[in-house]
Structure formats: C-alpha cells, structure tokens
Amino acid sequence: MSLVVKNITKCFSDFAALNDVSFQAEPGEFLALLGPSGSGKTTLLRLLAGLDQPDTGSVEFDGADYLKLSARDRRIGMVFQSYALFRHMTVAQNIAFGLNVRPAKERPSKAEIAATVQRLLKLIQLEDLGKRYPSQLSGGQRQRVALARALAISPRMLLLDEPFGALDALVRKDLRRWLRKIHDETGVTTIFVTHDQEEALDLADRVVVLKDGQIEQIGKPLELYRHPQSAFVFEFLGTSNEVPATVSDGVASFDGFTAPAVSPKALSGAQTVRFRPFDAQLSPTGPGFEAKVLSLLPAGSSLRLELQTPDGKVFETQHAHESEASDLKLGDTVFVRPSKVYVF
Amino acid sequence: MTTDATRDAGAPPFVTEGYKPPKATHKARVLPGFRLSLGITITYLSLIVLIPLAALLARPWEHGLDGVWQAISDPRVVASLRLTFGTAFAAAVVNLFAGLVVAWVLTRYEFPGKSLLDALVDLPFALPTAVAGVSLCSMYAANGWIGSLFAPLGIKIAYTPLGIFVALIFVGLPFIVRSVQPVLAEFDAEVEEAAQTLGASPMQTAIRVILPSLLPALLTGFSLAFARAVGEYGSVIFIAGNMPFVSEITPLLIVIKLEEFDYAGAAAVAVAMLALSFLSLLVINGIQLLLSKRGRA
Amino acid sequence: MKVRAPEAPKSFPAFVLLAFAVLWMALVILLPLVNVLAEAFKQGVAPYLSSIVQPDALSAIRLTLLVAAIAVPLNAVFGIAAAWCFTRFDFPLKGLLLSILDLPFTISPVISGIVWVLLFGAHGWFGAFLQANDIKIIYALPGLVIATILVTLPFVARELIPLMQDQGTDEEIAAVTLGASGWDVFFRVTLPNIKWALTYGVLLCTARAMGEFGAVSVVSGHIRGLTNTLPLHIEVLYNEYDSVGAFAAATLLAGLALVTLVLKSLLEWRFADELAAHRRH
Structure with missing residues (x-):
C-alpha cells in the first residue's frame, strides 16, 4: 500500500469539511476524488500535499507518518487548478525550479538538470517552447508545463486539483487521454480532484465519491456505475427518474406492471425507486405511466425525450434513433415503462 | 539517479529513487516567515508610529483637563483651527470640480500632449512642499506673475487666507484626479450605451448615470x-504671512508653541487638530457608507 | 465588460472641458514649476551657479542624501516584511495594524516631527537621560532620520500590499511543494514578481524623503551647515531674502521631482501589470 488515509476529520470554524474519511491508494494507482463543490475533495487533496493539517486522523505513505512532514519535505508533485506557473520564468526554468532549489548536496549538476528538462519537454510534447514564458502559452500548454514541473522533482505521488477545470471542452478530452498516457508511462501514484463524473469515470482506476465531507462510495468506474450504493452516487453519475413503487424480493411493482429492482440494502415495502433514461421502454398502449411528449432532442448517438405525466411529473428517457421513439411527435401520448430500477 | 523522467523498460517507475525522508517537522503554516515578518512589522510600527504617538497623546494632560481646555480654547488657537479647516474644506471643494474635469478629460478624450498632462497631475505629489511654497509665494506676491495681475484690483493673495487657499488647491488636486480616474476608466460602456438607447442626451447620461x-x-x-x-505645512507657511488670528495655520501654531518650549500646549493643539481631522474623515466615511448601502459603491 | 476608448473631442462641451483642464493644469500646477526656474535664473547663470556651490548648500545636499540613504532602505525592508505578513497570513488585529500603517499618510508632517521632540527633546520623556549621557537626537542627524522614516514609512508597504494581495500565494505554495526553502521562495518567486512595484515604492519613498519639509523642520533646529537639509536650506535663504539662492536650491529639488515623475511614468507605462492597480499617496 503506498498511501493510507485513516479517519481524517477537518473542520473550518464550525463547518466540517471532512468527516472521518479513510481510503487507500495502491502504488501506481490513478485515483479520482469526485464530488460536487463543497464536498471536501479539494480540502482532502490539500491535506495530502501538506498545505493544510487535519484535526484528527492519519496519513501514511510507505509506512511513514506523512503528517509530520512539511509540504516542502513531502516531495509531492502538485498541479494546481490555476497551474501556478512562475510567470517570470521560462517554461524550462519553471520545470527546472524544483531541482534548482534542492540543497547543494542533493542538487543534480547543471547538465543533469538540463537533460531532465529536455526529457520532460519531450514528454509533454513542448520541446520547442522551452524558452517561452507562461503568458505566451495556451491553457492546455500551461497545464502540461505544470505537470512537467511537478514530475521533475521525481515526486512520490502526483496530486492534481481539477486538472481540466480551466480548459474548454475540446482541449479537455485531448488532455485527458494524454494525462492517462503520461501516468501509464511514469507509473506515479496519481490522485486528482474533479467534479465532473464523466472525467472521473473515464480516467481513473478507482473513484472516491465524496459528499458533504464523507465518502459515499469507493470503487472502479464500472462498479460505481453498475452498483451504486446510494441515491447520491446514482444521481451524481447520471440522469435519474424517480417514481414510487412497492418493492419485494428484487421486484418493484407498479400499477399494472413490474420491473426488476436492484437494492444494495435489500429494502422492501413502499419505496421511491429510480431508473436511468436508457432503462425505459415506450409503448403506444401500455402498461406504463401515461405521459405526453414535451421535447425531442438528439443527444449524440441516441434520442432524448422529455415526457410529462398528467400529474406534472417529468421523465427523461433515452432511445436509439431507430426505435419506437423515432416516430413520436411533440404532444403525442405514450406509456413509459422502466425496465430496471434501483432502490436505496 | 534521481532525475530520470521517462520510464526505462523494465526499470521501476521514476519515483522516489534516492529519496531520503528528512527529519520530521510539523508546520501549521505552509508559507514560512510568519513570525519574522510579523515581528519586524510590529516592532517597527511600535517604535516609529505607536510610541511617538503615545507620547503625543500623553503629553497635554500635565496641567490637567483645565490646562488642555485653556490651551485649545485660546482664541488664537480657535482662529487657527477655523482657518486651517475652513481653507482645507474650500480648497477640497474646488478640487472636487477641477479634479473631476481633469480626470474626465484624461479618460474620455484623445489629444496631443495627453500623457504629459497625465504625468503633470502627480507634480504636487512629487514636488517638495518647500519648493512649492516658495514658488507659490513669489508668484502670488504683489510683484509676482499672478499677484501683479490682481494687485491693481486691490486684491492681495499672498500673505492672506486667500494665499493659503491657493496653495491648498495646488496640493490637493492629484488626490481627486487619481481617485476618480480609475473608476471612470473602468466604467462599463454598455451602461452608458443603455442610457443612450433609452433616450438620454450625453449630458443627461453624464449627470444621471456616470x-x-x-x-x-x-x-x-x-x-x-x-x-x-x-496638515499641510511646507507649501503654506511661506505664502500664508502667518499673522496671528488672520493667516496663521494650526500646524505653524504648534511649531511656535514648541519653540517656546510649551510642549504641553503644542501637544494639546496637535491632539485637537488630529481629533478634528479624524472626526471629519469619520463623517465623510459615514456618508460613503450610506451611499454604498444604496448600491452605488 | 466593455470599456469606452478615449476619442478625439468632437462636441462643443467636450472642447470647453478640455480647454478648462489644460488651462487649469497650466496655471495651477505647471506655472509654479516654471516660476522656480525663472526666479533662479533671474540674475543670470553665474549667481545661480555660485549659490549652488556655496558650502552651506553643498552640506545641505550631502545631508539630504545621507538622511534618505538611511531612511529609505529601512522603510524598504520594513515594507517588504509588512507586505509579506499582511498578505500571506491571517492573524488577529490585522485591520488595526493596517490602519496604524496608514497613519503617517493622514497625520500632519508637523505632528510627525513634534512627536520626536516630545520623546527626545530637552523637555521630552527621555530628554534628561539623553542630556546626561550626551546623546543628541533632536537638532541632530538621528532626529532628521527618524522624522523622515516616520513620514515615509507607508510608501513601500502600501505599494506592495495590493499587488501581493492580487498575485495571491499560488506560485509560492507551488514552490514550497517543489521543495523550495523560505528564502528560495522569497528570492526566486516573490521578489521577481514584485521587483517593479518595489522599485516604484522605493522611488516614491526616496522622493518624499529628500523633499520632506514639515517634519524635519521641527526636529532640525536649522543649524546652518549642520542640520539643514535641502528643503530647510531653501527656507532659511528665502527668509533671508536671498531669492536667487533659495530658488537655485529649489531647482535641484524640482529637478529631483521631475526625474521622479519621468521614472514613475516610465515604470507605469512599461510595467503596468506588475504595479498595484490602486494607488494612494
């Protein structure tokens, strides 16, 4: 185990930013801290970097107590949300900084530092831009320089705070794949913070979902998606529709029809159940919930529908372009029937 | 080698080779230097500002409350306070208008020599007060460049309260211009355009919106x-004439008392002047607070 | 947000405003400066030069430079320390300390002078002690220096604080995570980012230190050749009706003011981004 976080609690005045948080990271793992704003994910990252101190709990790295080390001594590569590049230094000087400030005894020679900078510039594919200043770079380029600067110190762990937060959608996707590649090449244990579930699921080996300073669930992306443990995780990972139902023995019964129910806590009786847009079937006659078509929108490879029941409830459903939904028009009446529901 | 940045085939990842954990230190603050910088700040401020000001505030009371009252209710002192605050207020009012116009011209118009005019605004900041003082005095004296224009009309400027007023106008201009200029430069053009689309004339826009x-x-x-x-001293004392009851400003009166070794009296007048000026600033800040509560700040 | 670009004046009111501004600046601000030169050279170049090389004038110049050379570095170091502590940390009573820092800007220079007399003058708190030990502060160099320090104390700090507040701590914290020591953080990251604002603050501080009149006039005693700085030298000569001498000395200080203005404009033009946005003097 390279990183072991145990029972961390951190309060700011009266507000508990983190409440009894524990998790572990394997060597070389790529871990995402996912949560809405205010969930404590950035606070957690700062604690790991040594930029804040927890009130209680422990952080161990390779068996050593990390909390006793100052931020300077932890040798953690931190990539800040704002990148925090040194604006008066060139790209190359930025990358070399962490090596240049080492005590004379540990400092590599000038030639070694220059070689490392070259290697890293090549790694981030900015070989020709070493002499530029940060202000002369695009957002994506700055991000890569920040990463190279963090990697230059041979970090024991890499921490990234909303690494793609300040970039536009197109650059984001590109950099995401690139970051994964860099991680696979360098093998550094990496933890990154994000509020974007798609990003977390796309990139990470495992995802830690945080809510109000507590861990809701930890798991591999597919595991989280297929087996959410709470309504929060279910809703945070995608669009959700809610309906009341009677649940027993893994089956949810509605007015005139049933659907298989997934219930991690094995609940039964009258419950609110949830279903995904793509776990919905439409039929012209029923059984199902009667609803009118409010809107029809193309959503990439599928068709997205908004449906309103007579009592005002709105469902969002998703279907293949070539399906029963493709012939519908605004105002048509259809019957919605969930094919699989979740109970929390 | 600690600087291996790319992963050699088969070799372990480039992490932490040669990393020896240093001796454990626990630091609550990430950035260093808190105690050193706070220590320097507090020591310096205490030695240079607080202790001397304490000496000032402690001094007037050696002849009791009566002594203080006598010192500050002396008609000569009262006359000087009235003169000092009156001319300061009048000059600030004039500068309010002149400064606004200068700031407006500097931000709204493009014209040759603009940057020179802009730099000139700071001249009263930069010109030592004694230089301004002697120059203003010789300009406004009866045989000076401007004084000689007014002398035939029977108007004396130098060595009268009018002279003090003129000197304070010189001193105060940059404060208004430099306060207003950035706000005017940052003024949202769309708000102004909105006013125009609503039918406001440029004059109405300027007066009602900007x-x-x-x-x-x-x-x-x-x-x-x-x-x-x-508080101005240097640029005023030359032109003021320093006639007791007529053109003697409070700072000068303090110096006179000090030279007569009347330390308590000097301190009493100084404290009175400080108190009055803080009171005035408090009133102005209060008005500002009221304005900002109305959503204008 | 869109900001309106300045344009050439077109309407009649615009020309009136422009004319007023130019005339006002010429009459109220520029004329006194021109007058200094006119008065100094009233009787030609020779009397001007001879009054500048008088021993008293030369010693006043030396003293002025000496006082500034002591006061400015001290205030610069203080300004950096204060800006670091005010912008990098939170602590109780910070607001109070900040208002104390601003005091020298709001109190009269005369008061900045007499406080020292009340402490170290013949009848001051430490007057008897100083006399007994034959230490001279008032009417001597130390008095001139401390009065100047008090008057010019906020210049550097006030220039640095808004800038360092704006710049934030991101870069410094990044440097710490990269293993930089405290001095490394300061000299390699902070100082390069504030160097122009520091230069600017030092420039204003120096100009004021050399030109200060009220505060030093109180503590100087006007001993010719000994405790007269250049501004005090002007006063003495002017009061003795040596107009050419006074204005000759004044041209030196006016020259200093012009150099300051030029450097200041140069800094503002060249390094606008690296100077604080809002200034107070």
Whole structure:
C-alpha cells in the first residue's frame, strides 16, 4: 500500500469539511476524488500535499507518518487548478525550479538538470517552447508545463486539483487521454480532484465519491456505475427518474406492471425507486405511466425525450434513433415503462 | 539517479529513487516567515508610529483637563483651527470640480500632449512642499506673475487666507484626479450605451448615470485632499504671512508653541487638530457608507 | 465588460472641458514649476551657479542624501516584511495594524516631527537621560532620520500590499511543494514578481524623503551647515531674502521631482501589470 488515509476529520470554524474519511491508494494507482463543490475533495487533496493539517486522523505513505512532514519535505508533485506557473520564468526554468532549489548536496549538476528538462519537454510534447514564458502559452500548454514541473522533482505521488477545470471542452478530452498516457508511462501514484463524473469515470482506476465531507462510495468506474450504493452516487453519475413503487424480493411493482429492482440494502415495502433514461421502454398502449411528449432532442448517438405525466411529473428517457421513439411527435401520448430500477 | 523522467523498460517507475525522508517537522503554516515578518512589522510600527504617538497623546494632560481646555480654547488657537479647516474644506471643494474635469478629460478624450498632462497631475505629489511654497509665494506676491495681475484690483493673495487657499488647491488636486480616474476608466460602456438607447442626451447620461457611480471615488479623493490640506505645512507657511488670528495655520501654531518650549500646549493643539481631522474623515466615511448601502459603491 | 476608448473631442462641451483642464493644469500646477526656474535664473547663470556651490548648500545636499540613504532602505525592508505578513497570513488585529500603517499618510508632517521632540527633546520623556549621557537626537542627524522614516514609512508597504494581495500565494505554495526553502521562495518567486512595484515604492519613498519639509523642520533646529537639509536650506535663504539662492536650491529639488515623475511614468507605462492597480499617496 503506498498511501493510507485513516479517519481524517477537518473542520473550518464550525463547518466540517471532512468527516472521518479513510481510503487507500495502491502504488501506481490513478485515483479520482469526485464530488460536487463543497464536498471536501479539494480540502482532502490539500491535506495530502501538506498545505493544510487535519484535526484528527492519519496519513501514511510507505509506512511513514506523512503528517509530520512539511509540504516542502513531502516531495509531492502538485498541479494546481490555476497551474501556478512562475510567470517570470521560462517554461524550462519553471520545470527546472524544483531541482534548482534542492540543497547543494542533493542538487543534480547543471547538465543533469538540463537533460531532465529536455526529457520532460519531450514528454509533454513542448520541446520547442522551452524558452517561452507562461503568458505566451495556451491553457492546455500551461497545464502540461505544470505537470512537467511537478514530475521533475521525481515526486512520490502526483496530486492534481481539477486538472481540466480551466480548459474548454475540446482541449479537455485531448488532455485527458494524454494525462492517462503520461501516468501509464511514469507509473506515479496519481490522485486528482474533479467534479465532473464523466472525467472521473473515464480516467481513473478507482473513484472516491465524496459528499458533504464523507465518502459515499469507493470503487472502479464500472462498479460505481453498475452498483451504486446510494441515491447520491446514482444521481451524481447520471440522469435519474424517480417514481414510487412497492418493492419485494428484487421486484418493484407498479400499477399494472413490474420491473426488476436492484437494492444494495435489500429494502422492501413502499419505496421511491429510480431508473436511468436508457432503462425505459415506450409503448403506444401500455402498461406504463401515461405521459405526453414535451421535447425531442438528439443527444449524440441516441434520442432524448422529455415526457410529462398528467400529474406534472417529468421523465427523461433515452432511445436509439431507430426505435419506437423515432416516430413520436411533440404532444403525442405514450406509456413509459422502466425496465430496471434501483432502490436505496 | 534521481532525475530520470521517462520510464526505462523494465526499470521501476521514476519515483522516489534516492529519496531520503528528512527529519520530521510539523508546520501549521505552509508559507514560512510568519513570525519574522510579523515581528519586524510590529516592532517597527511600535517604535516609529505607536510610541511617538503615545507620547503625543500623553503629553497635554500635565496641567490637567483645565490646562488642555485653556490651551485649545485660546482664541488664537480657535482662529487657527477655523482657518486651517475652513481653507482645507474650500480648497477640497474646488478640487472636487477641477479634479473631476481633469480626470474626465484624461479618460474620455484623445489629444496631443495627453500623457504629459497625465504625468503633470502627480507634480504636487512629487514636488517638495518647500519648493512649492516658495514658488507659490513669489508668484502670488504683489510683484509676482499672478499677484501683479490682481494687485491693481486691490486684491492681495499672498500673505492672506486667500494665499493659503491657493496653495491648498495646488496640493490637493492629484488626490481627486487619481481617485476618480480609475473608476471612470473602468466604467462599463454598455451602461452608458443603455442610457443612450433609452433616450438620454450625453449630458443627461453624464449627470444621471456616470456621476452617481463616481460619488464614492469622489468622496475618497475629497477626504484624502482634505486630510492632506489640514496638515499641510511646507507649501503654506511661506505664502500664508502667518499673522496671528488672520493667516496663521494650526500646524505653524504648534511649531511656535514648541519653540517656546510649551510642549504641553503644542501637544494639546496637535491632539485637537488630529481629533478634528479624524472626526471629519469619520463623517465623510459615514456618508460613503450610506451611499454604498444604496448600491452605488 | 466593455470599456469606452478615449476619442478625439468632437462636441462643443467636450472642447470647453478640455480647454478648462489644460488651462487649469497650466496655471495651477505647471506655472509654479516654471516660476522656480525663472526666479533662479533671474540674475543670470553665474549667481545661480555660485549659490549652488556655496558650502552651506553643498552640506545641505550631502545631508539630504545621507538622511534618505538611511531612511529609505529601512522603510524598504520594513515594507517588504509588512507586505509579506499582511498578505500571506491571517492573524488577529490585522485591520488595526493596517490602519496604524496608514497613519503617517493622514497625520500632519508637523505632528510627525513634534512627536520626536516630545520623546527626545530637552523637555521630552527621555530628554534628561539623553542630556546626561550626551546623546543628541533632536537638532541632530538621528532626529532628521527618524522624522523622515516616520513620514515615509507607508510608501513601500502600501505599494506592495495590493499587488501581493492580487498575485495571491499560488506560485509560492507551488514552490514550497517543489521543495523550495523560505528564502528560495522569497528570492526566486516573490521578489521577481514584485521587483517593479518595489522599485516604484522605493522611488516614491526616496522622493518624499529628500523633499520632506514639515517634519524635519521641527526636529532640525536649522543649524546652518549642520542640520539643514535641502528643503530647510531653501527656507532659511528665502527668509533671508536671498531669492536667487533659495530658488537655485529649489531647482535641484524640482529637478529631483521631475526625474521622479519621468521614472514613475516610465515604470507605469512599461510595467503596468506588475504595479498595484490602486494607488494612494
């Protein structure tokens, strides 16, 4: 185990930013801290970097107590949300900084530092831009320089705070794949913070979902998606529709029809159940919930529908372009029937 | 080698080779230097500002409350306070208008020599007060460049309260201009355009839309110019004439008392002047607060 | 947000405003400066030069430079320390300390002078002690220096604080995570980012230190050749009706003011981004 976080609690005045948080990271793992704003994910990252101190709990790295080390001594590569590049230094000087400030005894020679900078510039594919200043770079380029600067110190762990937060959608996707590649090449244990579930699921080996300073669930992306443990995780990972139902023995019964129910806590009786847009079937006659078509929108490879029941409830459903939904028009009446529901 | 940046085939990842954990230290603050910088700040401020000011505040009481009252209710002192605060206020009011026009011209118009005019605004900041003092005095004296124009009309400027007023106008101008200028430069053009689309004339836009949003900055500039004018010494004493009851400003009276070794009296007048000017600033700040509560700040 | 670009004046009111501004600046601000030169050279170049090389004038110049050379570095170091502590940390009573820092800007220079007399003058708190030990502060160099320090104390700090507040701590914290020591953080990251604002603050501080009149006039005692700085030298000569001498000395200080203005404009023009946005003097 390279990183072991145990029972961390951190309060700011009266507000508990983190409440009894524990998790572990394997060597070389790529871990995402996912949560809405205010969930404590950035606070957690700062604690790991040594930029804040927890009130209680422990952080161990390779068996050593990390909390006793100052931020300077932890040798953690931190990539800040704002990148925090040194604006008066060139790209190359930025990358070399962490090596240049080492005590004379540990400092590599000038030639070694220059070689490392070259290697890293090549790694981030900015070989020709070493002499530029940060202000002369695009957002994506700055991000890569920040990463190279963090990697230059041979970090024991890499921490990234909303690494793609300040970039536009197109650059984001590109950099995401690139970051994964860099991680696979360098093998550094990496933890990154994000509020974007798609990003977390796309990139990470495992995802830690945080809510109000507590861990809701930890798991591999597919595991989280297929087996959410709470309504929060279910809703945070995608669009959700809610309906009341009677649940027993893994089956949810509605007015005139049933659907298989997934219930991690094995609940039964009258419950609110949830279903995904793509776990919905439409039929012209029923059984199902009667609803009118409010809107029809193309959503990439599928068709997205908004449906309103007579009592005002709105469902969002998703279907293949070539399906029963493709012939519908605004105002048509259809019957919605969930094919699989979740109970929390 | 600790600097291996790419992963060699088969070799372990480039992490932490040669990393020896240093001796454990626990630091609550990430950035260093808190105690050192706070220590320097507090020591320096205490030695240079607080202790001397304490000496000033402690001094007047050696002849009791009566002594203080006698010192500050002396008609000569009262006359000087009235003169000092009156001329400072009048000069700040004039500068309010002149400064606003200069700031407006500097931000709204493009014209040759503009950057020179802009740099010139700071001249009263940069010109040592004694230089301004002697120059203003010789200009406004009866045989000076400007004084000679007014002398035939029977108007004396130098060696009268009018001279003090003129000197304080010189001193105070940059405060207003430099307070208003950035706000005016940052004024959202779309707000102005909105007013125009709603049918406002340029004049109406200026007076009803732009001016109100400048009020807080104008007041800031006013209070700075006023505070500076109240305490002004160098540029005033030459032109003032320093006639007791007529053209003797309070700072000069303090110096006179000090030279007569009346330390308690000098300190009493100084404290009175300080108190009055802080009171004025408090009133101005209060007005500013009221304005900002109305959503204009 | 869109900001309106300045344009050439077109309407009649615009020309009136422009004319007023130019005339006002010429009459109220520029004329006194021109007058200094006119008065100094009233009787030609020779009397001007001879009054500048008078021993008293030369010693006043030396003293002025000496006082500034002591006061400015001290205030610069203080300004950096204060800006670091005010912008990098939170602590109780910070607001109070900040208002104390601003005091020298709001109190009269005369008061900045007499406080020292009340402490170290013949009848001051430490007057008897100083006399007994034959230490001279008032009417001597130390008095001139401390009075100048008090008057010019906020210049550097006030220039640095808004800038360092704006710049934030991101870069410094990044440097710490990269293993930089405290001095490394300061000299390699902070100082390069504030160097122009520091230069600017030092420039204003120096100009004021050399030109200060009120505060030093109180503590100087006007001993010719000994405790007269250049501004005090002007006063003495002017009061003795040596107009050419006074204005000759004044041209030196006016020259200093012009150099300051030029450097200041140069800094503002060249390094606008690296100077604080809002200034107070």
